[in-house]
Amino acid sequence: MFTLSAHFPPVFAHVHFCRMASQLPRRIIKETQRLLADPVPGISANPDESNARYFHVMIAGPDDSPFAGGVFKLELFLPEEYPMAAPKVRFMTKIYHPNIDKLGRICLDILKDKWSPALQIRTVLLSIQALLSAPNPEDPLATDVAEQWKTNEAEAIKTAKQWTLSYAQA
């Protein structure tokens, strides 16, 4: 079984993060510290070495989903306006999901009009994890995938599992 900490030793990341934290808003510092110290199960988020607003994210496919056993790489960026504006998140790993398109863009309301400054990186990543568990073909981004998901769910789940095996292995 793959463990996320093996790839991103939290101690090292933390030391590095403190070195560049001086110009960052306190909110981002606190969020980052908490993400590193108290990570969400199945999710790791580490700030980039040269840019503390850019996060390397790994989400493990939830057990109850066709993505189980896969590890999905994402990038997360906190724009200058954060937290007044939503973080920008994108899948880097290919994934067969009705709400995630070929370029890895995610259709998630809280990343768009439902963003609120009270939400956090943590809540965003949790929502993405939940989206993997519950694909929503009624609100599709990848229309072809959504179509398949609606007309032949068994086939769609099979494809999703295959893709997970082919592309999302650590």
Next chain:
Amino acid sequence: MDDEDMSCTSGDDYGGYGDEDYYNEADVDAADDVEVTPTHSEEAEYECLTVSQVERVFLDGVNQLIARIPVNDKCARTLLEANQWDVERVVKLYRQDRTDLFRRSHIDARPEPKRKLSATSGVKAKGYCTVCAMEGHAELPHLACGHCFCEHCWKSHVESRLSEGVASRIECMESNCEVYAPQEFVLVIIKSSPALKQKYDRFLLRDMVNSHPHLKFCVGNDCQVIIRSTEAKPKRVTCLACHTSSCVRCGADYHAPTSCDTIRQWMTKCADDSETANYISAHTKDCPQCHSCIEKAGGCNHIQCTRCRHHFCWMCFGDWKSHGSEYYECSRYKENPSVAAEANHVKARRALEKYLHYFERFENHSKSLKMEEELRDKIRKKIDDKVNEHNGTWIDWQYLHKSVSLLTKCRYTLQYTYPFAYYLTGSPRKNLVSFLKTNLAKMRKYKTPKTHNWKTGHIFFRFDIFGLTKSDKIEIEEYYKIILFGILYLVYEQSYKPKSCDRLSHTGVGL
């Protein structure tokens, strides 16, 4: 300004958008200069208001509401803004379900979030703001929903929303909270920044005016005037301050006989060169509610307009609510692949040719209109000459002047028949001809010589005859009407046949 002159009684309910209504109330005696005749049927009844006068309009509405239901003035204003300033409607909704009305108007929160608050009260005691993650704030302002955040974060939030052009709909910062920040709250938050306050006031006025069905900003450059009219039809209003004419409904240039929707499409098409226009038409769509131009940069078909907050489907423009729970079915989306299968480039080229055909004529008339100003000057001079030579009196020659005015007016209308013709679909010929015939039948009661000639296109030469007829009894407006219908016919009948316009320009010269 004289209110008597520009506003008259309103409320006539025409059956629909029919061209005959434009000219029914013609007042021939007053038609010396058709452009400024207030009782003219093309003119809407309207008033030009300043910002302070508009404020009075809002206050009137607020006072009316306060007299009916027990709410304070600020609350009344928000309720009215959320309900198109319809006092009756607000009163009705208030009596039906007060809580629901307040929630829908974003004044009060749903009951659920309030319960959650008790959990965070311990944090609140320390003056902790969840947005900036700082403790020790002396004050944590909140809206009616009770979600507390520090002043600094509120200010950043307001600033961020203002930069997106949102003023009256600034939501609470809490996730899923739909309460909007009222004016008095925002003003306290931004009191230290005059620049923000100025921006907020400007946007708020804009939102208020836009929320009122009878108010429109004058479209003239840098014009502060707000036009008030109850007119429901696309009639003409002319700003008394900057003299810009526009359609009372959509704010575009006056565009009879073309409808507001058609002219919007047409102007978008014309506004840019083909590449830009193609890009806009290929990549953007208009919000079905407020017509803001929206480019989809990513995401699904569920779109929320940042301007008016309307949720709709990107594919079929239906309200998102109708999509939400039921099976995702978007018929327009399904049609697309088959359309795309056809030879697209051939179709595009044909479409471009058709467009250029109409656009060229539209533009020509626009240019001719400018030239007619020269013609008008020439005629004025000619009249002076004639009078000086004791050849008739000034009054005798006024028919010439009237003729040019009429010609200008006709040409203006003719210009706007091209977009109309461009967007004709189905069996246009049939529709148009039957339309013309019906209207012509109505006109037969007027004794207008040789009206049957319109069929052959000779109608334009009637200008000469008209111009030479000194009788004041000639019903200018009736002529105008016949000519318009003749023109409509010609626009259609002579589509794709060159020289249909040449004849017109000759008419101008022949006067």
